[in-house]
Amino acid sequence: MKKFSYITMAFVALATAFSGCKDQGGKSNGALSSNAAERVYVEPGKYDEFYAFLSGGFSGQLAVYGIPSGRLLKVVPVFSQDPEKAYGYNEETKPLLNTTHGFIPWDDTHHPDMSQTNGVLDGRWIFMNGNNTPRVARVDLTTFETAEIMEIPNSACNHSSAFVTENTEYVIAGTRFAVPIPQKDIAISERKGNFKASLSFISIDKDNGGMDLAFQIRVPGFDYDLVHPGRGKSHGWVFFTTYNTEEAHTLLEVNASQNDKDFIAAINWKKAEEYIKEGKFKTEATQYAHNVYDEETHMATSTIKKEVRVLDSSELPGLVYYLPTPKSPHGCDVDPTGEYIVGNGKLSADLTVHSFSKMIDAIENKKFDGEAYGNPILNFEDVLGGTVIQPGLGPLHTEFDDKGNAYTTFFISSEVVKWKVGTWEILDRKPTYYSPGHLSVPGGNSRKPWGKYVLAMNKITKDRYLPTGPELTQSAQLYDITGEKMELLSDFPTIGEPHYASMVPADIIQPKSKKIYKLSENKHPHAATTDAAVKVERDGNEVRVYMTMIRSHLNPDNIEGIKVGDKVYFHLTNLEQDFDVPHGFAVIGAENSELLVMPGQTETLVWYPKKVGVWPFYCTDFCSALHQEMQGYIRVSPANSNTELNWSLGE
Amino acid sequence: MRIHIRYAIFSAFTLLLMSCGGKEEKKKEGFSVEREKTTTEKTAEPVPAANAVPASERVALDDKGVGPIKSLTLDAEIDQALATQGKEVYDQMCLACHRPDKKFIGPAPMGILERRTPEWVMNMILNPEVMVKEDPLAKELLTEFNGAPMANQGLTEEQARAVLEYFRTL
Numbered sequence: 038m039k040k041f042s043y044i045t046m047a048f049v050a051l052a053t054a055f056s057g058c059k060d061q062g063g064k065s066n067g068a069l070s071s072n073a074a075e076r077v078y079v080e081p082g083k084y085d086e087f088y089a090f091l092s093g094g095f096s097g098q099l100a101v102y103g104i105p106s107g108r109l110l111k112v113v114p115v116f117s118q119d120p121e122k123a124y125g126y127n128e129e130t131k132p133l134l135n136t137t138h139g140f141i142p143w144d145d146t147h148h149p150d151m152s153q154t155n156g157v158l159d160g161r162w163i164f165m166n167g168n169n170t171p172r173v174a175r176v177d178l179t180t181f182e183t184a185e186i187m188e189i190p191n192s193a194c195n196h197s198s199a200f201v202t203e204n205t206e207y208v209i210a211g212t213r214f215a216v217p218i219p220q221k222d223i224a225i226s227e228r229k230g231n232f233k234a235s236l237s238f239i240s241i242d243k244d245n246g247g248m249d250l251a252f253q254i255r256v257p258g259f260d261y262d263l264v265h266p267g268r269g270k271s272h273g274w275v276f277f278t279t280y281n282t283e284e285a286h287t288l289l290e291v292n293a294s295q296n297d298k299d300f301i302a303a304i305n306w307k308k309a310e311e312y313i314k315e316g317k318f319k320t321e322a323t324q325y326a327h328n329v330y331d332e333e334t335h336m337a338t339s340t341i342k343k344e345v346r347v348l349d350s351s352e353l354p355g356l357v358y359y360l361p362t363p364k365s366p367h368g369c370d371v372d373p374t375g376e377y378i379v380g381n382g383k384l385s386a387d388l389t390v391h392s393f394s395k396m397i398d399a400i401e402n403k404k405f406d407g408e409a410y411g412n413p414i415l416n417f418e419d420v421l422g423g424t425v426i427q428p429g430l431g432p433l434h435t436e437f438d439d440k441g442n443a444y445t446t447f448f449i450s451s452e453v454v455k456w457k458v459g460t461w462e463i464l465d466r467k468p469t470y471y472s473p474g475h476l477s478v479p480g481g482n483s484r485k486p487w488g489k490y491v492l493a494m495n496k497i498t499k500d501r502y503l504p505t506g507p508e509l510t511q512s513a514q515l516y517d518i519t520g521e522k523m524e525l526l527s528d529f530p531t532i533g534e535p536h537y538a539s540m541v542p543a544d545i546i547q548p549k550s551k552k553i554y555k556l557s558e559n560k561h562p563h564a565a566t567t568d569a570a571v572k573v574e575r576d577g578n579e580v581r582v583y584m585t586m587i588r589s590h591l592n593p594d595n596i597e598g599i600k601v602g603d604k605v606y607f608h609l610t611n612l613e614q615d616f617d618v619p620h621g622f623a624v625i626g627a628e629n630s631e632l633l634v635m636p637g638q639t640e641t642l643v644w645y646p647k648k649v650g651v652w653p654f655y656c657t658d659f660c661s662a663l664h665q666e667m668q669g670y671i672r673v674s675p676a677n678s679n680t681e682l683n684w685s686l687g688e
Numbered sequence: 689m690r691i692h693i694r695y696a697i698f699s700a701f702t703l704l705l706m707s708c709g710g711k712e713e714k715k716k717e718g719f720s721v722e723r724e725k726t727t728t729e730k731t732a733e734p735v736p737a738a739n740a741v742p743a744s745e746r747v748a749l750d751d752k753g754v755g756p757i758k759s760l761t762l763d764a765e766i767d768q769a770l771a772t773q774g775k776e777v778y779d780q781m782c783l784a785c786h787r788p789d790k791k792f793i794g795p796a797p798m799g800i801l802e803r804r805t806p807e808w809v810m811n812m813i814l815n816p817e818v819m820v821k822e823d824p825l826a827k828e829l830l831t832e833f834n835g836a837p838m839a840n841q842g843l844t845e846e847q848a849r850a851v852l853e854y855f856r857t858l
């Protein structure tokens with residue numbers, strides 16, 4: 038017994054000694070002494086703790102990474118065509134990229150934001166904005182596919198978008214450029230006072246995520262830069278940063294930096310809902326595309342909608358208030374309690390934080406300091422909650438942890454600064470490499486952050502990785518924020534330019550991830566869900582091939598009777614019902630891409646045969662030991678030939 | 689030493705046969721080479737008696753396979769309604785590789801219950817990944833059918849049972 042306790046004591050002493058070393062190491066920045074490597078290492082076959090959804094910037098896509106490893110899990114095509122997945126190339130997904138400007142195969146994605154229930158990330162959908170041709174997309178997180186895209190009318194550069202309210206009542210979409218509404222042919226120099234902005238509220242169906250443009254609020258023609266909905270006590274409001282309150286139309290670099298203060302626009306959307314109920318809106322004629330992908334037909338449809346309900350803030354009191362905020366604020370971030378609204382004035386030396394309760398008090402007591410086109414301007418001192426004094430240069434964005442701390446990126450001084458909400462004291466600062474834009478804490482813009490990591494997404498990469506010619510990827514840096522001081526753990530390259538990221542614990546999404554599409558639920562009009570349905574049909578010069586794919590053959594694999602000048606639709610149905618058995622399909626000279634068909638799914642490739650001969654088609658995704666055998670021939674005869682339509686497998 | 693001698697004799701024999709095949713090849717088209725070679729190798733190798741019959745034709749009415757189905761007794765009467773349901777499932781999930789009455793990608797199910805237990809058939813449908821690794825017969829079948837793996841089509845036990853009933857009608 039005595040012997041045992043000696044051993045125990047010795048063990049405890051030893052363990053203490055070891056953990057002592059560990060603590061010491063934790064305070065240093067060196068990866069080796071701080072076991073940073075261990076903390077981002079995920080063993081082969083093991084899973085990451087968090088999903089991170091990073092916008093793909095000018096790639097137009099959404100990148101999914103595992104955190105802490107930084108491993109790229111998937112690139113979800115959203116606004117740009119992707120030949121790897123046939124997105125925007127196959128007949129089923131083309132309608133998703135339809136707009137009133139026609140088929141637009143590219144966009145610039147900025148802010149992915151996840152749906153919430155009671156202010157907590159719920160892992161159902163990611164909403165993301167397309168900046169250039171204003172659009173908002175919904176990505177379904179059971180399939181990790183784009184399920185819906187809505188064009189935003191009366192908008193130009195959809196930057197202050199696509200953030201969700203705390204019960205996913207609305208997705209908010211502002212506009213960076215003010216424009217003539219309705220559009221007309223006028224002199225650009227007439228911008229001031231004549232151009233207007235629209236703030237769009239897209240309501241979200243609680244069950245299926247379906248988007249509907251509920252209403253727009255017409256506001257003065259400033260540049261509405263970023264937005265965050267209120268939460269907790271400020272639920273029912275949204276806050277937009279503005280710049281160019283000068284309403285300049287040229288050389289904005291100088292002309293939009295004249296005013297000492299721009300505004301944060303506080304919008305009362307509950308009040309807006311009341312006005313809508315009371316019928317105080319105008320229905321305006323406009324046009325915008327609404328594109329929806331149906332998981333049962335495996336097809337998207339595009340509808341052009343023709344009108345929008347508009348609330349004019351200059352005529353309807355109580356909708357919009359302006360909070361003066363120093364020097365062209367960029368990020369607009371609300372703390373988890375909903376009390377504090379951080380205006381990151383990018384040309385200001387200090388960080389301005391407004392108080393929601395002070396704002397309500399000022400509104401109730403009508404303490405106004407003027408008006409802008411009929412909208413009250415509040416007094417700066419009356420709404421100021423606090424100031425973080427000289428934290429760094431060029432503040433852009435702020436996120437929060439679950440311990441009352443805030444983390445702000447500084448573009449010019451290239452760092453992340455940690456400060457205390459309420460006391461405004463600066464607690465820590467760590468360099469980034471280089472010039473961060475947004476940063477992200479899991480749940481860091483909701484009521485419930487998981488304060489384990491902060492991910493800084495940097496604009497400039499320079500010497501961080503092996504050079505790859507003049508063009509480099511952007512870098513993202515991961516910090517551990519569980520201790521008093523932040524610790525840089527790792528950095529990794531990203532696709533496109535990641536602007537914002539939404540991070541969430543993996544167990545919120547992982548169990549709901551879909552494995553296959555059920556063949557029995559496949560309602561594609563040209564599906565062949567059984568081999569009995571395999572056929573080739575001709576209607577004039579249009580030929581439809583109803584083809585099935587299963588390890589390891591395509592049925593039919595011999596097709597004859599196709600002629601030069603035909604338009605051939607290959608409708609491919611993958612008959613597999615097992616996880617991770619997609620099949621690909623490629624045919625020589627196809628002008629679009631391959632197909633990549635998931636188990637139970639149907640996809641269509643259009644092919645124009647141009648040359649007489651016998652031509653190959655094959656499976657592109659290595660599916661089995663006999664994948665190389667998964668191939669076939671299509672015979673193309675001259676336009677005037679009488680070759681009979683014929684198809685077969687194994688004959 | 690003895691092994692060496694045996695090996696030498698075997699090699700010589702093989703060479704002899706191969707050269708015969710080569711000679712024949714000149715008369716025929718190039719494609720037949722492979723086929724000839726396979727035949728000669730088969731006869732040259734001493735084959736265990738039990739494997740003389742291919743796995744697909746062998747009768748194994750005591751092998752229940754590996755999987756969730758441990759014991760299953762079939763009624764004397766065929767349940768026609770169940771068989772009809774089974775055909776529907778079969779046509780959608782299985783037909784692409786298994787023609788009812790002839791060898792295709794995989795073996796034909798016609799007469800399967802003369803060679804296999806009902807448990808083995810259902811385990812092959814429900815648990816193919818494990819069957820081809822752990823059940824000796826399934827393992828041989830994979831080789832016999834060119835290494836084309838039996839796909840797990842995600843049938844429920846009820847669906848697999850219905851498909852089995854359909855097989856009884858073939």
